[in-house]
Amino acid sequence: MHFETPLPLQSGAVLPAYELAFETYGTLNAERSNAVLVCHALNASHHVAGTWANGSVGWWDNLIGPGKPLDTDRFFVIGINNPGSCFGSTGPMHTNPATGRPWGSDFPVVTVEDWVDAQARLLDRLGINRLAAVLGGSLGGMQALAWSLRHPQRVRQVAAIATAPNLSAQNIAFNEVARRAIVTDPDFHGGHFYGHGVLPRRGLRVARMLGHITYLSDDTMEARFGRSLRAGDGAALAYTTQDIEFQIESYLRHQGDKFSEYFDANTYLLITRALDYFDPARAHGGDLARAFAAAGCEALGLRFLVVSFTTDWRFAPGRSREIVKALVDNRIAVNYAEIDAPHGHDAFLLDDARYHALVRAWFERLSGELDNRHV
Amino acid sequence: MHFETPLPLQSGAVLPAYELAFETYGTLNAERSNAVLVCHALNASHHVAGTWANGSVGWWDNLIGPGKPLDTDRFFVIGINNPGSCFGSTGPMHTNPATGRPWGSDFPVVTVEDWVDAQARLLDRLGINRLAAVLGGSLGGMQALAWSLRHPQRVRQVAAIATAPNLSAQNIAFNEVARRAIVTDPDFHGGHFYGHGVLPRRGLRVARMLGHITYLSDDTMEARFGRSLRAGDGAALAYTTQDIEFQIESYLRHQGDKFSEYFDANTYLLITRALDYFDPARAHGGDLARAFAAAGCEALGLRFLVVSFTTDWRFAPGRSREIVKALVDNRIAVNYAEIDAPHGHDAFLLDDARYHALVRAWFERLSGELDNRHV
Numbered sequence: 133m134h135f136e137t138p139l140p141l142q143s144g145a146v147l148p149a150y151e152l153a154f155e156t157y158g159t160l161n162a163e164r165s166n167a168v169l170v171c172h173a174l175n176a177s178h179h180v181a182g183t184w185a186n187g188s189v190g191w192w193d194n195l196i197g198p199g200k201p202l203d204t205d206r207f208f209v210i211g212i213n214n215p216g217s218c219f220g221s222t223g224p225m226h227t228n229p230a231t232g233r234p235w236g237s238d239f240p241v242v243t244v245e246d247w248v249d250a251q252a253r254l255l256d257r258l259g260i261n262r263l264a265a266v267l268g269g270s271l272g273g274m275q276a277l278a279w280s281l282r283h284p285q286r287v288r289q290v291a292a293i294a295t296a297p298n299l300s301a302q303n304i305a306f307n308e309v310a311r312r313a314i315v316t317d318p319d320f321h322g323g324h325f326y327g328h329g330v331l332p333r334r335g336l337r338v339a340r341m342l343g344h345i346t347y348l349s350d351d352t353m354e355a356r357f358g359r360s361l362r363a364g365d366g367a368a369l370a371y372t373t374q375d376i377e378f379q380i381e382s383y384l385r386h387q388g389d390k391f392s393e394y395f396d397a398n399t400y401l402l403i404t405r406a407l408d409y410f411d412p413a414r415a416h417g418g419d420l421a422r423a424f425a426a427a428g429c430e431a432l433g434l435r436f437l438v439v440s441f442t443t444d445w446r447f448a449p450g451r452s453r454e455i456v457k458a459l460v461d462n463r464i465a466v467n468y469a470e471i472d473a474p475h476g477h478d479a480f481l482l483d484d485a486r487y488h489a490l491v492r493a494w495f496e497r498l499s500g501e502l503d504n505r506h507v
Numbered sequence: 508m509h510f511e512t513p514l515p516l517q518s519g520a521v522l523p524a525y526e527l528a529f530e531t532y533g534t535l536n537a538e539r540s541n542a543v544l545v546c547h548a549l550n551a552s553h554h555v556a557g558t559w560a561n562g563s564v565g566w567w568d569n570l571i572g573p574g575k576p577l578d579t580d581r582f583f584v585i586g587i588n589n590p591g592s593c594f595g596s597t598g599p600m601h602t603n604p605a606t607g608r609p610w611g612s613d614f615p616v617v618t619v620e621d622w623v624d625a626q627a628r629l630l631d632r633l634g635i636n637r638l639a640a641v642l643g644g645s646l647g648g649m650q651a652l653a654w655s656l657r658h659p660q661r662v663r664q665v666a667a668i669a670t671a672p673n674l675s676a677q678n679i680a681f682n683e684v685a686r687r688a689i690v691t692d693p694d695f696h697g698g699h700f701y702g703h704g705v706l707p708r709r710g711l712r713v714a715r716m717l718g719h720i721t722y723l724s725d726d727t728m729e730a731r732f733g734r735s736l737r738a739g740d741g742a743a744l745a746y747t748t749q750d751i752e753f754q755i756e757s758y759l760r761h762q763g764d765k766f767s768e769y770f771d772a773n774t775y776l777l778i779t780r781a782l783d784y785f786d787p788a789r790a791h792g793g794d795l796a797r798a799f800a801a802a803g804c805e806a807l808g809l810r811f812l813v814v815s816f817t818t819d820w821r822f823a824p825g826r827s828r829e830i831v832k833a834l835v836d837n838r839i840a841v842n843y844a845e846i847d848a849p850h851g852h853d854a855f856l857l858d859d860a861r862y863h864a865l866v867r868a869w870f871e872r873l874s875g876e877l878d879n880r881h882v
Contacts, residue, residue, distance in 0.1 A: 143746035241746040301728040301755045302720060308756045309716045312763070315749050316709040318693055323749070334691040338713060341684045345677060353676040359786060369784065371518035371616040373776035374690050374698070378783065380676045381683045388687070401748035408753065409744065411734060 133257060139215070139250055142409075145240040148229055152254050153213040153220025154178045157196065158204035160260070165502050167260045168207045168495075169251060170196065171268035171275035174343075174403050175395065177219035180211035192269075194483040201492035206499045207264060212254060214247040216402040224398035225326060237323020237398055244271070244410045248278045252286065262286050264498060269293035269480035270447065271403070274410045277455065280434055281412050281427045289498055291437040291491070294444055294480035296451035297420050297458070298411040303446065306346055307404040310339035314397050323398050332397045337388030339400055344387050349443035349476030357383060413458075420458035429464050436466040437494045439487065441479040467494065508632060514590070514625055517784075520615040523604055527629050528588040528595025529553045532571065533579035535635070540877050542583045542635045543870075544626060545571065546643035546650035549718070549778050550770065552594035555586035567644075569858040576867035581874045582639065587629060589622040591777040599773035600701060612698020612773055619646070619785045623653045627661065637661050639873060644668035644855035645822065646778070649785045652830065655809055656787050656802045664873055666812040666866070669819055669855035671826035672795050672833070673786035678821065681721055682779040685714035689772050698773050707772045712763030714775055719762050724818035724851030732758060788833075795833035804839050811841040812869045814862065816854040842869065 133154065138146040155178045160167060170180045170192065181190035181197045181204070196202045196209055213221040216239060224239035231238075255263070266287050268276040273295025280290045299307070314320055314335030321328050345353075357380035361367050369377065376382045416422035424430075436459055440452035449470045459466040471487045473479040479487070508529065513521040530553045535542060545555045545567065556565035556572045556579070571577045571584055588596040591614060599614035606613075630638070641662050643651040648670025655665045674682070689695055692710035696703050720728075732755035736742050744752065751757050791797035799805075811834055815827035824845045834841040846862045848854040854862070 143744075145746075237749065241748060298734060300725060301732040301734065301753075302723075302725045304734070304753050305716075305720045305728065305755050305759055308753075308759055309713060309720070311748070312716065312760070313688055313713045316712070337691070338684060338688045341680075341687065342717065345680045345684070348677075350675060350677045353680065357676040359673060359676065359679070359789075369518075371520075371784075373616060373686070373773075373780045374612065378676075378679050378683075380680050384680055384683055385687070398748075405748045409746075414734075 133254060135253060139246065139253070141240055141246045142243040143241050147215055147222070147240055147242070147246075150215055150222035150250075151220075152215070152222075152250060154254060155180065155211045157181055157209040157211075158207055160208040160258075161502075163505070164260055165262070165264060165505070166207050166499075167255070167258075167263050168202060168209050169255070169263050169266045169279075170202075170209060170211050171247075171251070171266065171272035172211070172214065172217075173268075173270040173272045174407075175391070176272075177217065178211040178213040179219075181209065192481065195488065195491060201488045202267065202495050203499070207495065210254075210258070212251055214242070215250055216242045216399060216406075218396035218399040223396065224323070224402065225396055234324070234326040235398075236326060237401070239398060239402065241405055241409075242402060243406050244274045244278045245282055247406070248275055248282050251275075252283055255286070262288065264502060265289040265291060265495070267291040267293070268295070270295055270477065271407055274407070277412065278410070280429055280436070281423055284427045284429050284432050284434060287434065289435045289437070289494075291439075291494065292452075292455065293439045294441055294447055294452075294477060295455075296447040297413060297454050299408055300451075304408050306342060307408055310342050311401055311404060313338035313342075314400055317397075320397060323401075325397070331392070333392040336392035336395060336397055336400065337385075340391035340395070341384040341388040344384060346446045347476060347478045349445065349474060351443060352475050353380065355474075420454065421461040424458055424462045424464060429459075430462050434464060436464065437491070438466060438468045439471060439480070439490065440469075441471050441473045441475070441477070443474055444477045444479060446477040508629060510628060514621065514628070516615055516621045517618040518616050522590055522597070522615055522617070522621075525590055525597035525625075526595075527590070527597075527625060529629060530555065530586045532556055532584040532586075533582055535583040535633075536877075538880070539635055540637070540639060540880070541581065541874075542585060542630070542633075542638050543577060544585050544587065544630070544638050544641045544654075545577075546622075546626070546641065546647035547586070547589065547592075548643075548645040548647045549782075550766070551647075552592065553586040553588040554594075556584065567856065570863065570866060576863045577642065577870050578874070582870065585629075585633070587626055589617070590625055591617040591774060591781075593771035593774040598771065599698070599777065600771055609699070609701040610773070611701060612776070614773060614777065616780060617777060618781055619649045619653045620657055622781070623650055623657050626650070627658055630661070637663065639877060640664040640666060640870070642666040642668070643670070645670055645852065646782055649782070652787065653785070655804055655811070656798055659802045659804050659807050659809055662809065664810045664812070666814075666869065667827075667830065668814045669816055669822055669827075669852060670830075671822040672788060672829050674783055675826075679783050681717060682783055685717050686776055686779060688713035688717075689775055692772075695772060698776075700772070706767070708767040711767035711770060711772055711775065712760075715766035715770070716759040716763040719759060721821045722851060722853045724820065724849060726818060727850050728755065730849075795829065796836040799833055799837045799839060804834075805837045809839060811839065812866070813841060813843045814846060814855070814865065815844075816846050816848045816850070816852070818849055819852045819854060821852040
């Protein structure tokens with residue numbers, strides 16, 4: 133969908149005319165009350181469910197679809213790609229109208245709040261005044277939280293999975309290492325590599341390898357790879373510093389290679405920065421409870437689902453509990469579950485029975501409430 | 508000290524004639540029974556204590572010196588730099604006699620066991636048949652363990668601090684990301700950058716930044732840096748993807764810059780690989796207890812001190828407990844302490860009162876035992 137009106141950004145800059153890629157599932161009911169917006173994290177898009185003709189399966193297909201926990205027979209689900217991403221919406225690889233060349237690193241810095249504003253404009257166009265729910269995991273969960281704070285009158289319920297009220301110093305540190313790997317790759321050309329016929333693949337590979345470590349729990353990595361040798365556990369050691377010896381090295385290099393072929397380097401910088409900057413409590417003296425109070429979430433009757441995973445060390449359960457505490461301090465209705473799952477941060481994308489049952493029950497209750505309003 | 512006899516290595520290769528840099532403190536007694544060998548970790552050397560004329564303070568100076576926990580008024584302390592390092596002993600920046608050019612990435616892969624063998628040769632030259640103790644932290648702790656397994660008749664007591672019986676998949680993964688950053692830096696030139704007048708600084712910076720994250724606890728990083736802005740906490744956000752916004756970024760970049768000026772890239776590969784390869788249980792079906800049994804540590808009366816730190820997530824206390832269990836399974840005497848310290852892996856280098864009191868008591872008892880033998 134094309135938008136002519138420039139989008140004012142948190143930074144003070146504006147995003148001129150832009151496109152948003154989105155995908156919908158199910159049917160918007162007559163009351164236009166059953167819409168659920170699904171927000172994506174770093175390496176994902178509007179393609180949240182279903183399978184494209186090219187075989188591409190939606191990134192949350194195990195959770196969203198007909199008869200699934202977020203049931204598209206009941207809800208009208210909207211997946212949207214955020215500006216600055218590299219999967220369809222306007223991003224750094226597209227033309228900067230001011231120069232006629234790709235934006236590159238001149239693409240404006242976008243924040244979680246900017247994305248939520250862009251999403252709200254899409255809803256305007258779709259004629260949806262109020263969402264039944266907004267759902268997101270990780271960075272997507274931050275967008276869900278931002279909806280409740282920025283447009284609280286436009287959403288009934290908010291599901292924030294495996295997320296945090298802001299990044300810790302360690303989280304920012306990992307992002308910064310990844311960014312330095314990209315920015316110092318000679319093929320980055322200050323973010324204007326598009327015209328040089330090269331891609332900063334070295335930097336992207338390192339960034340992705342590092343990211344992968346933080347997505348998996350220590351235990352999962354140990355169980356899947358341990359100290360197994362690529363040549364087989366009975367094999368003699370090769371004694372090499374540059375070649376692969378252990379299976380975990382082979383796995384990480386493969387992940388890095390794949391990622392560097394399709395992900396945009398400037399998008400990586402923009403999205404990790406959106407993560408770094410997200411901090412809704414900052415404008416309220418660091419007090420998240422005051423942020424929810426200022427938004428009037430309690431008076432508007434918003435209800436929350438917050439889910440964390442025990443082995444997630446990127447956004448540990450303690451970070452979700454900070455969100456829950458701020459909600460409870462405001463007497464805002466919240467269901468909180470800490471799922472005992474071994475998979476680390478990635479657990480939010482996986483098909484865990486207890487987790488999915490919980491999400492299913494939450495949406496079923498919401499669906500029932502919407503039905504009762506019809507009566 | 509120069510060694511003409513080639514050193515046979517675990518890989519099957521040999522290190523031809525080589526130099527070992529070492530430093531000693533205190534006085535070897537008449538019985539030659541009071542020698543303590545101190546083994547270094549990744550970024551350290553033979554300069555374990557005292558202050559050089561240039562102001563350089565030994566890396567374990569808070570622990571080692573006259574009247575300190577490892578008291579050089581009582582013990583003859585030896586610090587040694589390992590082959591492959593870049594602080595004095597023969598390493599990849601020195602001349603490969605086969606080519607007349609710097610070794611570079613052709614320097615043979617050295618293991619913890621190889622280092623211990625080189626250290627044993629130094630003791631031969633110094634006329635020390637049996638060490639009172641060997642002491643090391645992190646990778647140095649692995650060398651201390653290797654002493655007990657490889658030359659158990661040559662050491663009375665073993666102190667292994669903040670270490671592990673081998674690296675986990677996650678540990679190897681972090682090492683591999685750092686190595687890829689270095690190896691894919693165009694200035695690495697396949698490890699033969701010395702002749703090109705360049706250094707792979709980009710890769711070294713990324714490697715060091717990443718390393719630093721794993722040395723500090725999440726809590727320490729949060730307490731020291733949190734989300735503080737470099738411009739000051741009241742400052743407006745700069746909204747930048749490539750420049751520094753947060754203090755933690757400034758700190759990490761500074762650490763990376765410093766390191767890249769003095770540390771050798773090939774040494775980084777060699778030392779991280781020595782970490783990866785260390786796994787004394789491997790030759791015993793993965794059973795560390797069998798490794799200690801095969802070495803005869805119990806019959807020889809070896810005694811151990813094992814120390815871990817609660818917030819060390821690089822080598823977590825559970826890894827030290829694996830060592831303790833293998834010792835106890837063999838009825839080998841071991842003192843184990845888990846120090847409740849906030850500083851993460853770096854805690855082993857810091858002046859924590861309980862930790863230092865423990866090390867002091869352990870060495871005082873050892874000193875007393877050596878004195879009693881005089882009587």
